[in-house]
Amino acid sequence: MDDIKALETCNKIKTFIPEEDIYINEPMSKHTTFKIGGNADIFIKLRSIEQIEKIVKLSREINEPLKIIGNGSNILVKDNGIRGIVAKVCTNSYEFIDGGQMSYVVDSSIYIDLNDEQLKIYQIDNKEHEFDYRHSNFSNNMVVLDTTLKLHKGIKEEIQKKMDENKQSRQAKQPIDKPSAGSTFKRGKDFITAQLIDECGLKGYTMGGAQVSEKHAGFIVNLGNATAKDVINLVEYVKKQVFEKFNKKIELEIEVIGE
Numbered sequence: 001m002d003d004i005k006a007l008e009t010c011n012k013i014k015t016f017i018p019e020e021d022i023y024i025n026e027p028m029s030k031h032t033t034f035k036i037g038g039n040a041d042i043f044i045k046l047r048s049i050e051q052i053e054k055i056v057k058l059s060r061e062i063n064e065p066l067k068i069i070g071n072g073s074n075i076l077v078k079d080n081g082i083r084g085i086v087a088k089v090c091t092n093s094y095e096f097i098d099g100g101q102m103s104y105v106v107d108s109s110i111y112i113d114l115n116d117e118q119l120k121i122y123q124i125d126n127k128e129h130e131f132d133y134r135h136s137n138f139s140n141n142m143v144v145l146d147t148t149l150k151l152h153k154g155i156k157e158e159i160q161k162k163m164d165e166n167k168q169s170r171q172a173k174q175p176i177d178k179p180s181a182g183s184t185f186k187r188g189k190d191f192i193t194a195q196l197i198d199e200c201g202l203k204g205y206t207m208g209g210a211q212v213s214e215k216h217a218g219f220i221v222n223l224g225n226a227t228a229k230d231v232i233n234l235v236e237y238v239k240k241q242v243f244e245k246f247n248k249k250i251e252l253e254i255e256v257i258g259e
Contacts, residue, residue, distance in 0.1 A: 001041040001064070001083060009042060009062060009085070016054045021045040028077040028258070031069070031088060035179040036228050037077025038258060040086040047090050049145050052112070053119055055087055067257060068114075068143050074181050078228045078258035089143065099166040103131035107150040114141040121145065175213040178221040181254040184235065185218055193242075193250050194218030200241045207234040232256070 001009070006024050013022055022044050028037030046052050052068075059066035065084030069075065072088070103126070110123050130137040138144065170176055185193045197203070197217035204214045209226030212234065213219040220231055220238075235252065242250050 032072035038081030082258040107148045110146040184220045
């Protein structure tokens with residue numbers, strides 16, 4: 001998007017989003033847990049369902065691509081950034097630190113399907129989410145607007161103890177001290193991907209500023225100055241090594257976006 005088009009688009013966005021929530025040529029490294037990524041032509045923060053609906057409609061009217069993100073985890077933005085508009089949903093902020101699965105506590109969700117011309121709002125119950133390992137019924141073209149959780153009461157001391165145990169376990173087993181997008185690779189149907197990577201001797205293997213974590217081979221981490229190209233090159237190398245040694249094809253857990 002050229003500068004003139006960006007300014008024109010921003011002026012239209014300002015009619016329903018405050019100016020302080022609109023950024024031009026915004027580094028995506030500031031908005032991803034990987035701390036990697038080129039600039040977005042336009043980056044905005046969405047704080048209401050009404051704003052979400054309006055930005056979707058505007059992007060269609062002006063024929064500009066729109067990418068909606070959440071907390072910026074589980075994605076890798078390429079070094080040349082993202083064309084069009086990137087919108088971060090900031091309606092709520094939750095931090096889950098017990099290490100459990102969302103499928104256990106989700107009661108219902110409300111969402112919109114960006115493929116729906118009318119942007120109709122849908123509501124589904126737990127079963128309709130079709131939860132499975134690293135899977136739900138939601139696709140990349142769906143935006144979750146709200147989720148109702150059904151929690152269970154417990155004894156405060158027992159809950160705190162469990163939280164502390166899980167936190168210590170993650171600190172010991174996962175590289176939470178370094179930027180990453182979470183688990184980089186999917187678990188195989190009949191194999192544990194991290195185990196195969198480890199058996200290839202790749203723990204600690206580095207390309208540029210990207211490294212196969214020394215703590216957990218299923219994670220690729222940013223040592224501080226990694227580029228998206230470093231990560232992608234390392235991913236391809238890991239895939240090649242695993243296939244040559246075990247004849248297994250491993251798949252990415254993270255989504256690669258941008259250009």
